Amino acid sequence: MALLEVEDVVAGYGAGPDILTGLSVTIEEGTSYCIVGPNGAGKSTLLRAIAGFLKPRAGEVRLDGVLMNGSRPDQMLAAGICFVPQDASLFPMMTVRENLAMGGYLVNDRALLRQRMDMVYETFPILAERRGQNAGTLSGGEQQMVTLGRALMIEPRVVMIDEPSLGLAPMIADQIFEKIRGFGALGITVVLVEQNAVKGLENVDWGIVLDLGSKDFEGPADGILADPRIRELYLGKTMSKGMT
Amino acid sequence: MAHWLQILVLGLLLGGVYAMMASGLTLLFGVMRVVNLAHAAFILIASYMTYALFEGLTLDPMISLFVTMPLMFGLGVGLYLLLFPRLEESPRYVEMTVLLTFGLALIVEGLLTFTFTGTFRSVRPEYASTSIMIGDLFVPTSQLYASLISFALLILLWVFLRFTKTGTAIRATMQNRAAAQIVGVNVRRISALSFGLGMSLAGAAGSLLSFMFPFFPARHWQWIALLLALIVLGGMGSIKGAVIGALLLAVASAFVTDLVGPTWSPITFYLTLFLILMVRPQGLFGAKVRL
Ligand SMILES: Nc1ncnc2c1ncn2[C@@H]1O[C@H](COP(=O)(O)OP(=O)(O)O)[C@@H](O)[C@H]1O
Ligand SMILES: [Mg+2]
Numbered sequence: 001m002a003l004l005e006v007e008d009v010v011a012g013y014g015a016g017p018d019i020l021t022g023l024s025v026t027i028e029e030g031t032s033y034c035i036v037g038p039n040g041a042g043k044s045t046l047l048r049a050i051a052g053f054l055k056p057r058a059g060e061v062r063l064d065g066v067l068m069n070g071s072r073p074d075q076m077l078a079a080g081i082c083f084v085p086q087d088a089s090l091f092p093m094m095t096v097r098e099n100l101a102m103g104g105y106l107v108n109d110r111a112l113l114r115q116r117m118d119m120v121y122e123t124f125p126i127l128a129e130r131r132g133q134n135a136g137t138l139s140g141g142e143q144q145m146v147t148l149g150r151a152l153m154i155e156p157r158v159v160m161i162d163e164p165s166l167g168l169a170p171m172i173a174d175q176i177f178e179k180i181r182g183f184g185a186l187g188i189t190v191v192l193v194e195q196n197a198v199k200g201l202e203n204v205d206w207g208i209v210l211d212l213g214s215k216d217f218e219g220p221a222d223g224i225l226a227d228p229r230i231r232e233l234y235l236g237k238t239m240s241k242g243m244t
Numbered sequence: 245m246a247h248w249l250q251i252l253v254l255g256l257l258l259g260g261v262y263a264m265m266a267s268g269l270t271l272l273f274g275v276m277r278v279v280n281l282a283h284a285a286f287i288l289i290a291s292y293m294t295y296a297l298f299e300g301l302t303l304d305p306m307i308s309l310f311v312t313m314p315l316m317f318g319l320g321v322g323l324y325l326l327l328f329p330r331l332e333e334s335p336r337y338v339e340m341t342v343l344l345t346f347g348l349a350l351i352v353e354g355l356l357t358f359t360f361t362g363t364f365r366s367v368r369p370e371y372a373s374t375s376i377m378i379g380d381l382f383v384p385t386s387q388l389y390a391s392l393i394s395f396a397l398l399i400l401l402w403v404f405l406r407f408t409k410t411g412t413a414i415r416a417t418m419q420n421r422a423a424a425q426i427v428g429v430n431v432r433r434i435s436a437l438s439f440g441l442g443m444s445l446a447g448a449a450g451s452l453l454s455f456m457f458p459f460f461p462a463r464h465w466q467w468i469a470l471l472l473a474l475i476v477l478g479g480m481g482s483i484k485g486a487v488i489g490a491l492l493l494a495v496a497s498a499f500v501t502d503l504v505g506p507t508w509s510p511i512t513f514y515l516t517l518f519l520i521l522m523v524r525p526q527g528l529f530g531a532k533v534r535l
Contacts, residue, residue, distance in 0.1 A: 014333070014335055053425070072430065072432075073425045073426065073428070074425070074428040074429065074430045077426075077427070077428040078428060083426060084426075085422065085426065089420055089422050089423035089426055090420065090423060091415075091416050091419040091420055091423060091424075092419060092420070093419050094415075094416070094419065098412075102412070102416055102423075102424075102427045103427055105409075105413065105427045105428045105429060106427075106428040150427065154427075154428070
């Protein structure tokens with residue numbers, strides 16, 4: 001059975017139009033995914049619908065075959081689905097250490113949390129240096145590292161990361177992608193969303209192309225990158241937008 | 245010299261009570277982005293409860309805190325659950341909450357007038373008319389007690405917010421509601437709790453004010469104007485700011501009263517507010533607020 005199944009999901013905001021128009025994706029444990037597609041395709045909306053921030057109007061979100069529609073974000077997180085949204089969403093007036101500690105909010109075992117925090121500092125040495133500093137004073141790349149480190153504090157089964165490279169210099173972005181690849185080794189299934197389709201696909205196993213709220217195409221990431229026809233067809237518009 | 249010290253102490257004592265009133269209001273704003281225009285009306289509810297308990301059972305107003313605080317906490321949680329979950333989805337959330345809390349203030353005022361009439365009331369325990377001398381300093385007993393209790397409650401609030409897990413979740417929600425949800429905070433539960441906490445501070449304030457100043461049902465407009473000035477000065481949503489702002493303005497207005505007379509005292513509030521906001525539009529400790 002697939003770890004996470006999204007089936008014919010319809011979702012939108014408030015009384016507005018459907019943004020996702022019957023979207024289905026399947027996430028298997030241990031495979032990493034990148035969702036690509038033009039700006040406004042509904043990539044972030046899909047992640048929000050899965051994470052419990054947006055209630056699907058129709059369709060099903062299943063985790064291990066169990067229907068999760070209508071669960072609150074904290075319930076989804078407790079079930080193992082961790083969401084790292086697009087804007088580095090930190091607690092600006094708390095220190096790096098306190099931000100990481102908040103990542104373990106749902107975990108009550110203090111010894112375990114200490115152990116995980118040490119692991120986060122090992123993964124992101126710069127955060128160890130900055131541990132006493134308020135998160136609001138960090139650079140964009142460092143803030144992104146805090147949100148990733150914070151996700152590690154709960155050791156989720158799936159981490160969904162929305163545009164981690166947004167606004168970062170290419171070199172810093174590469175560092176972030178390298179860390180994200182490391183999540184797989186920890187047994188965490190990665191679902192990435194990227195504007196920069198090539199960069200995103202280079203770092204995962206499987207690519208999913210969204211457009212206008214539904215799935216256009218999916219396949220192995222290296223296949224998508226290698227096939228000029230598919231690149232032309234599905235990534236042309238994405239890549240050109242990604243460049244600007 | 246002793247004279248100035250005297251004024252300073254009186255200002256600080258009054259400021260302590262203001263600080264507690266304002267911290268409840270700013271806490272609520274910080275967590276829920278609601279400017280509760282009914283905060284002072286709720287304070288008055290507690291004043292009238294204290295009045296009834298004193299007249300009926302001769303219960304000391306300071307003891308009635310143990311009644312008003314939990315009752316107001318319950319009222320806060322109840323009101324939140326009844327009124328807010330529906331509004332939270334609305335794209336016009338801010339406008340709606342302004343109207344809602346304004347309406348609540350009017351309703352409370354009406355109910356109080358209906359029950360207690362519009363005449364002035366005051367609670368007069370023995371210490372309401374005594375004073376003590378500390379060295380050369382003259383200190384009205386009522387103000388001393390009210391201020392000590394206020395500071396004690398503020399310290400409790402600080403300890404709660406700083407050192408408990410739930411308190412940390414409240415601070416996290418104040419700093420970034422979305423991020424709090426991301427890490428698994430049930431922000432609805434936190435909002436209900438904060439509404440209760442803010443209201444229980446209003447309850448305490450009502451009990452304390454009942455023996456410091458005479459009150460009548462429409463008195464809350466005056467108080468809410470003052471409280472809004474305090475939390476804007478401190479920076480909306482900053483408890484530290486509300487406390488420092490309250491102490492600052494209370495001392496300033498005590499000095500103005502002394503120098504040019506009591507008629508000028510209210511003006512000091514708004515003039516100081518105006519001047520500080522010219523320099524720091526976000527208030528003393530305010531982050532740039534995202535509504
Ligand atoms: N909070 C919101 N309220 C209303 N509409 C929104 C909101 N967020 C996104 N949208 C709309 O949903 C559509 C898809 O947005 P989004 O999922 O953010 O796209 P992507 O992440 O693929 O760029 C866009 O048309 C956008 O305007
Ligand atoms: Mg997006």
